[in-house]
Amino acid sequence: MYRIDFNKLRFLICDDNPHMRRILRTLLHSFGAREAYEAEDGATALEMYSHYVPDIVITDWSMPIFDGLELAQMIRQPESKGNPYAPIIMLTGHSEKRRVTVARDAGVTEFLAKPISAKGLYQRILNVVANPRPFIKTKTYFGPDRRRNTNNAYIGPERRIGGEVEVMQQPSLLDKARSGV
Amino acid sequence: MAKEQPGKLQVKSFADHHVITQPNPLRKVLLRVPESDLDDPVGRAEKALAGLSGEFKNWMAIEADRLSAAHAAVLRYGFTDESREELFRAAHDIKGDAATFGFPSAGAAAESLCRIIEHAPDLAAVPANLIAHHINAIQAIVRERTKLDTAVTASALSKQLRGIADVFLTHANRDRPEHLEAILAPSIVPAE
Numbered sequence: 001m002y003r004i005d006f007n008k009l010r011f012l013i014c015d016d017n018p019h020m021r022r023i024l025r026t027l028l029h030s031f032g033a034r035e036a037y038e039a040e041d042g043a044t045a046l047e048m049y050s051h052y053v054p055d056i057v058i059t060d061w062s063m064p065i066f067d068g069l070e071l072a073q074m075i076r077q078p079e080s081k082g083n084p085y086a087p088i089i090m091l092t093g094h095s096e097k098r099r100v101t102v103a104r105d106a107g108v109t110e111f112l113a114k115p116i117s118a119k120g121l122y123q124r125i126l127n128v129v130a131n132p133r134p135f136i137k138t139k140t141y142f143g144p145d146r147r148r149n150t151n152n153a154y155i156g157p158e159r160r161i162g163g164e165v166e167v168m169q170q171p172s173l174l175d176k177a178r179s180g181v
Numbered sequence: 182m183a184k185e186q187p188g189k190l191q192v193k194s195f196a197d198h199h200v201i202t203q204p205n206p207l208r209k210v211l212l213r214v215p216e217s218d219l220d221d222p223v224g225r226a227e228k229a230l231a232g233l234s235g236e237f238k239n240w241m242a243i244e245a246d247r248l249s250a251a252h253a254a255v256l257r258y259g260f261t262d263e264s265r266e267e268l269f270r271a272a273h274d275i276k277g278d279a280a281t282f283g284f285p286s287a288g289a290a291a292e293s294l295c296r297i298i299e300h301a302p303d304l305a306a307v308p309a310n311l312i313a314h315h316i317n318a319i320q321a322i323v324r325e326r327t328k329l330d331t332a333v334t335a336s337a338l339s340k341q342l343r344g345i346a347d348v349f350l351t352h353a354n355r356d357r358p359e360h361l362e363a364i365l366a367p368s369i370v371p372a373e
Contacts, residue, residue, distance in 0.1 A: 001213070001214055001219055002211050002214070003211075003218075004210055004211060004212070005209075005212050006210070009207070009210055017274050017277075017278065019240045019278060020274075022233070023281065026229050026230060026233055030229035030230075031222045031226055032222060055206075055207060055210075062270055062273050085206075093273050093274065093276045094273075095368045095369050095370040096363060096368065096369070097366060098366070113369055113370045114278065114281070115278070115280035115281045115285075115288070115370075116281055121226075122222060129207045130211055132205050132207070134201060135200075135202070136200060137199040137201060139197075
């Protein structure tokens with residue numbers, strides 16, 4: 001069986017609402033995390049992202065100055081000096097499917113709709129730690145592979161072009177953990 | 182912190198895209214432990230959250246007051262970019278937080294208000310009472326929560342507001358298919 005050593009993870013929380021930041025901090029600390037930095041807007045979060053180099057970013061969507069979506073887009077700059085690959089968990093009150101798609105297209109790794117729960121947050125963190133996805137770079141997108149369907153027979157309109165190996169199978173620690181190997 | 186050395190990237194190039202993989206930089210935080218050593222981080226976090234719950238009513242009151250202040254600004258200055266944004270953000274925060282704070286019906290009413298602000302073609306043309314009733318309902322739900330049988334009343338109130346708002350939005354957006362689609366689409370969050 002596997003467990004996450006939260007003690008070794010550094011989080012960046014970005015939410016303009018102080019109550020939600022307090023809740024997030026409480027949850028992360030009770031998971032075992034010691035380092036959780038907090039920003040109340042996207043601009044401050046971007047600065048802190050460069051300074052503290054967090055392992056995981058948890059961000060709200062709707063915020064002043066620039067929002068969580070723009071924050072994700074700024075982090076996902078392949079040519080940037082910082083780390084463009086950090087997992088981004090978007091924790092938001094938006095609960096429409098189209099929002100999930102927009103967040104995904106901005107490079108968000110996991111989407112978690114409020115109301116927040118300890119279980120929901122833990123599962124998203126477990127997923128980004130144990131089951132990372134490869135990154136895809138196209139002319140218009142840079143971010144985690146948006147396709148979770150590993151069916152090679154897919155022939156939909158947005159099929160990528162080029163070669164037989166279009167889907168990279170990732171070794172999944174999560175699967176191993178579940179199977180008890 | 183967990184990744185002192187960034188892993189070496191592997192890039193596979195295809196006709197219109199690149200697939201980039203790197204050794205999992207967070208792998209070292211995943212520890213293999215015997216089943217007997219597994220703890221319950223989720224249970225621990227739920228207990229910690231319960232420990233915060235004594236503050237939730239006060240937090241909810243602060244959020245509701247913020248919403249009322251935003252509404253007062255709208256009544257005073259009309260729907261400017263700033264007043265619209267603040268009203269939306271205050272309602273949106275309640276939509277997201279209220280269920281955690283133990284006020285799910287306030288969250289549902291706030292969601293309905295968010296939908297009005299987001300999808301009304303012209304906010305100045307929205308009946309003032311429709312917005313005011315949402316604000317008043319949220320205030321009442323927060324204020325009256327401790328009284329007996331208010332949960333049922335609060336739920337009925339928020340559902341009725343949502344129904345009226347949906348009728349208004351559906352009619353107002355009858356020629357705006359992209360908004361109509363968004364209005365009619367189901368939420369990804371299960372209903373209360």
